[in-house]
Amino acid sequence: MSRPLLPLKAGAIIFTLLWTAWMMWWSGSFSSANVVILAVCGAVVGYLWYRAMRWQFERMGMLPRKDDSSGTS
Template sequence: MDQTKRLKLGAIFFTIFWIGGMLWWSGEYHPAYIILLAVCGTIAGYLWYLAMRSVFQHMHRSG
């Protein structure tokens, strides 16, 4: 498995755990709240992917 695929899987797991953690922490289970958390979690997962990709590229260039 190449690094890009592992990074994408990590972003997916981050998104799932972030959404699940936020639902568990808040205790709110209204459909609108779940949709809002899913959208925010997806954005957070994508931003995490971009940040980690940038960090790994920087480490690869400097190392």
């Protein structure tokens, strides 16, 4: 795990947990099927949030851009 992305990854995990907990509380149903569905949806939302924030931070210059020339030619 690269050091500049550590806070972003931690933020994505916290966002995922909070979003999933909020959706469970809002739905009012704690059946096993609902918990599994919301956990899967929470993981997808957290991953999409991470990708969107990483793209935005790279665009704003707050994160280093990916280097396409890795030396393999």
